Every structure is written in structure tokens, then in C-alpha cells.
Amino acid sequence: MRAVVSGESKLDRSYEVLAPVREGTALTTLVARHWLLLACTVVSLFFTLTGMDQAYLSIGEANTAQLGKNVLLFGYPKAWDGNFLVVPFYDGTINEQLAWVAHPWLQYYLAAGGIALFGPTSLGARFLFVICGALTIVGVYCLAKRVSGNESVVRFATIIFAFHPVVWLYDRQSRYYAPTMLLLTLVPLAYLRWREKPGVRRLLLFVLASVLLFHSLYTIWAFVMAGVGLFYLFFDRRSQTIRMFAAAVLLIAILTLPWFLYAPPHFYFNQTPTADGYLNRLAVHLWKIQTLFYPFLTLAVILVILRFVNRIRSQAASVSYVRWTRESLLFLPVVAYVFWVLIYPFYTTHYMLPVLPFGAIVTAHLLARIREHQRWIGSVTLALLLATNVLHLVPFIGFEKLGVNPNRLESFLPNPTATMTVGTPLSHYLTEQLKIRFYAFDIYDLSRHEHRHQLKCVTDFLRENAAPNQTIQVPWNDATAVSFYTGLKVVYESESPFLRNERLKALLAKPARPDWIVPLAIDMPGQIYLSDLFHPDYEQIPVQCPKEYFETYPNLEFFNFRTNQQAPSWFYILKKQGANYDERSLEAQ
């Protein structure tokens, strides 16, 4: 395989087929040089910005959006706006000043910025996160250049990341996902720029990126900081720079660590880290990475096979120009994070989010190596990677087709779609859930068709039928979203064993008979709504809309891209009959 080794002055030769660079203004030269990056960013923005209102804010997103709204009112993410308390998950979620301290605050200020621009809408809540997502493509592009030094790797990484359906899905959510991915690329980039030409401005950029990463997601921040620190000590330590670097570390520490005094870390639903079940969680999440993010295993196997075939054909070993540089060691903190975070006993896919930007570069590296062996296999692999999940599923398809007993595989090949709790058995995944999908086209479809789902229908119904002075009881998982979209008085079930704070409980107090109830048996058994405790006082109004539980759940494996026709086609909303009743007697009952 012929490769061109070029310096910057000869870089243009690499574009001889696709984009001949013409002399022109600085802008046209810039566009000509980076046309692929620009094209990928524009297409990605199209997919992430269009149809923003198709899937309403899911629980975590709605919390961010409501807190962003409150930032505009109070200057900080206050959980209580005088009308609605953002759904807390455990005692430490909200502090004595009613500030939300469950997560760092960067995401709430981003949500506030978007809402200030576009109002309290899905677009407003998500806009700046989408912009962060677009900028991450630039970050991946630049980082790939730094760590690979190979034009094919840079191009593949940019395309793979910019067209990744999970990235699209995460970028369009008002959560910490997109800013975290952006900052994960900016921190090593800023560091590498500084070590290349040490100066105060470059160092301050590194400090800024690091501090913002902390205030986006401090778990990954700790690993990235440790990684950069070790990299400096092992490879870049110089007597001329050590004081500057130490000053940067101190500044970062001052601007980050006091947060822990203000907001001591807590655990979701008070579940503490545990070694019990760690190996199962590790297996599940590694397979999540393979099946949903990047098919590392399949690509590695293809590469090994190609090398083997070349060897038995006695072809002379060609020189590979696709190599890892020392700087790629800066990816290792993400690997360490993956192994560490799983001491936490949950199974949510987005915990693996830091893998996405770095994984694109690793995938690009493997793809470029495959292409070095066989260009057409490289082309086919890239097409399948972008358009389908076939490569992701190859190991599961293989075992299913070979007819291997799933019970024998379960320990190292569990169902990768587990979420929150352990997933259904592997046998169920193989026989019922295993499907070849075309997620990129599904997302395209999402932006083109009206998508009806339960939360959207509930919101529309209440906007039309509920009066501003009425109280609406909503299942806790949708309560913040309904409040955000309607501005109505929304309450939810507050009898949580995780909430012991009496002040919060007082804020969560709800009337015995709310004017409206959006019932879902996920909150209460259906018999309660059927019993005489409720039934005589409420009119049951059927709302024609799919009844579903995973409607806008933000992870790819359960996301509904189109109106769910298989779920029941209606659900009840309960309306209180009349106003003349004695609440005290009902409470006594």
C-alpha cells in the first residue's frame, strides 16, 4: 500500500481525489482543507437540531431544563420555584438552601442559556447541548490528528463520530452528555498544545477546560486529571515547565474541590458502591460498548483475519503508516474509568459515555489498518459501521446461529441491554431482542414524522383541559417534564423511603384529591385507582395515545423512533368530579 509521508506543506497531496485545494482567500483555503470536518458537522447539526420536539424531555433532561429555568429566576439551580419541586432522588439531592446539588452545575447554566434564547421549549432546553455536540466533532478531529498523525485515521474518526446514532441521541439531550464529551476532547488537546509551546495563555485554556470538565462530570474528571498528571511526570517533565504545571494543578484544585464541601457526593437512590455483581456489570457494560458504541471486537477480528490471510498468501509484510503515538496514552484514563465506575450497582448505558469520543479514534485506527490490507474491505466495513449495527452484533448473531446453549454463555456474554436493573436472560435477548437495525436512518425518520408518545399527549391534554389553579398529580418520572412544558401546578407521589428531609416533604405535600391524576401503575398498583378510595370521585377520560413506559428513555436500545403502534392505543387521565367534597373525610378514609 502506498502512503504519502508529508509535512504540513505537502498535506494537500492527500486530498488529490476528494478535494483538490485551490489557492484563494484564507477562508476558502480553510474550507478546502477542512471540508470533511465542515460537512460532517453540518450534517450532524441537521440531524440533532431537526425534529427537536419529537421526543419530549425524559426524566433527567426535564430536571436539567427545569433547573435551567430556575437559574434564570434565581441565578443558581434552585430546585423549588415556589410552585414545583424538581423531582429529587435521595436526601442529598437538594440542600438546605433548596439548591440542586446532585450534579455539578455546568449543565444547568447551558440549559438556562438555551431557554433564554428560545424560551421554555424542547429546543430551548437542548440547544446549547447540541452546539456542544457539534463542537465535539471538531475536538475529535483535532485530537485524532494529534494522536494518530495519519490522515485516514483523522477522516474515519471524524465521520464515525459525526454520524454515530448514539452521539446524535446524546447530543440532543439537555444533560451533561454533550458538554462532557466536548471537554473530554478539549482537556487533552489543551494540554498537548501547552506542552508543545508552553505559555500562560495555553495553560489557562487547559485550566479552563479542566475546571469545566469537573463541573460537568467529576467522576471522569478525576481520571483525566490523573492521566494528564502522570503523562506530564513521565514524559514531559522539564525544569522550565514544572512550576507552571504545578500552578495549573493548584488553580484547578482551587476552582473545583471546594465543590465537595458545598455538595458532598451522594449516590443515586442511596445505593452505595459494591463489589457484589461487579464482574456481571463489567461484562454487561463491555458488551454495551460493543453492541451500541463501537464494534471493537469485530474490527479486531477482521484485522487479525486479514493479517493471517496476507501471511498465508506469502505477501511481503507492508509497512504500516497507521501507528499510535505516545499521546494516545492519554486515552487510558477512560479505560480506567470504565473499570472503576462499575463498582456502582447500576446498569445504565450512559455511564459509558466517555468512551464515545476516544472510541471513535480507536475505531478509526482499526479501520485504517483494515484498509491498509484491503481497501474494499475497508469500504464495506465503513458502510456497515455507519448504516447498520451488523458489525456490533456479530458475536451475538454468531452464537445464536451456532445454536449454543445461552445458559453456558451467560457469565461472559450477558444480555447487553440491561438498564437500571439486571437485564432479561441472554436467551430472551437472542430470541426476541436481537435485531439488525439501521439507527442512523431511524433518527432521520424521527425528524421527518410526527411522533406521538405518552408524555407529549399528557402535556397536550393538560394544556387544553386543565385550569391554571388546578393541581395535577403525575407519575414522578414525568412530573418535571409536565411542569416544564405546562407551567401548571404539578405534584407527584412523595412517599419515598429515600426522602427523610421534613422540609422537602412539606414542599412535596399534595392534596388528598388532586384535580387531575395522570395514573400509571408504576407509581401505584392499579387496584388503588379501581377501588372505592378513588373511583367514585374521578371521571376516567381515555386519551388516544400509545401507553408506554420507555417512551423517551434516552438510551438507544429502548428509544422509540416512531409512534409505538404495538402498545395499547389509549390510557386514562382521571378528572376530579365536582369540587364539593370534604378532603378531611377522605384523608380519614
Next chain:
Amino acid sequence: MTSDPWKLSEVLLTLGLIVVCFAVWSRVPEIKVSSKTLETYNLSDSRAPSWTNNIGLTIHVTRANEDPELSAYRALFENFEAYVVNVNIAGTNYPTMIDLPYERMSLTEGTANSYRVANREVSAGTKDPKLRQLLETFDWSIVNNTFAKQGRMEKGLLLFKRTVSSPGGRVVHLNLYHHPYKQVDLAFPFVD
């Protein structure tokens, strides 16, 4: 920076394959890999046929007039074809969330006659809260909450308005939606 220029042929091959995938997707948005299923019927007891997904969900259907708990409603059963549906969700580590919409249920008699459930009409006319619960149970999703692991049992009564009774077998048809995986058509045959 090393580089190996892309040839037009490899770019066109990639784009062409993506177009082919788009064409496939526009006809079949998802392709199920396995032709197997874990689901099985147990029809050995002709008075209580059952179905299970073999991961914790079992549904039994019986004739209502054979259920001792419902003996108080025998008179009602004279006017209807009445069946009891028992849904059993075993305690597991994963949630089992299902719906059984009444509007998708039916009773077929022989090959020609098909009856819809009359639960809503009967429920609207009754003042008996227990009967109402039995008739409306499946309007309320049967949920093994995401965070709960205990099993649960639901019992519902189905009433089909009898018009012309003809001898021969009857089949109770249910349509199950197992959130978020799939919709399943179930058929429980009964012979006289």
C-alpha cells in the same frame, strides 16, 4: 502527517452500500435475527390452557363458572361466555411490564362467530366494587416496577356477550404487549 489518498472507487463503494442499506431499511426497518422463541403454550389441561414466555410471565385462562372464588357471580355468567385470566409475574431481577388491552381481546366460536368483550358495559352498570375491579383490572398496566423484584398476580374476568351458541370449541384471544419488547397474539382453546 502520513496519508494514503482515498480513491474514488472506494468512496463510491461505501456510499453505494449505504444507499443499499437505506433501501433495505425503507422496506424493513428492523430485521429479527432469530427464528426461535422461548414462548410456549401448555394445553395439556384443556380446562386451564396456559402460555408462558419462560422468563417469568405466565398466563392461565379458565372458565369463570369453574372458579370457586367467583361463585357469587354465577347468575351473571348465565348471560355471558365468562373466562378468568390469571397473570402471574414471577419475582426476578428485571422488570416485567405488560398490558392486555380489552379492545384487542375476542372470543371465537367455531370458524365464523367472533365476540368482543362486554366488560365495559357491565362494569358501567354495576355497583359491586369487587366485580368492577375484576372487569377493569387490565385497564391498569400490570407492572413489576423497575426497582421492585417481588412477583405479583393479577386476576381479571372477561365477559363475552353470547348471541347464538353453537356446539364445538371456543378460543379466547388475547393481545399482550410486553413493554418494551413486543406484541404477542395469544389463543387459548376450550372444547366443550
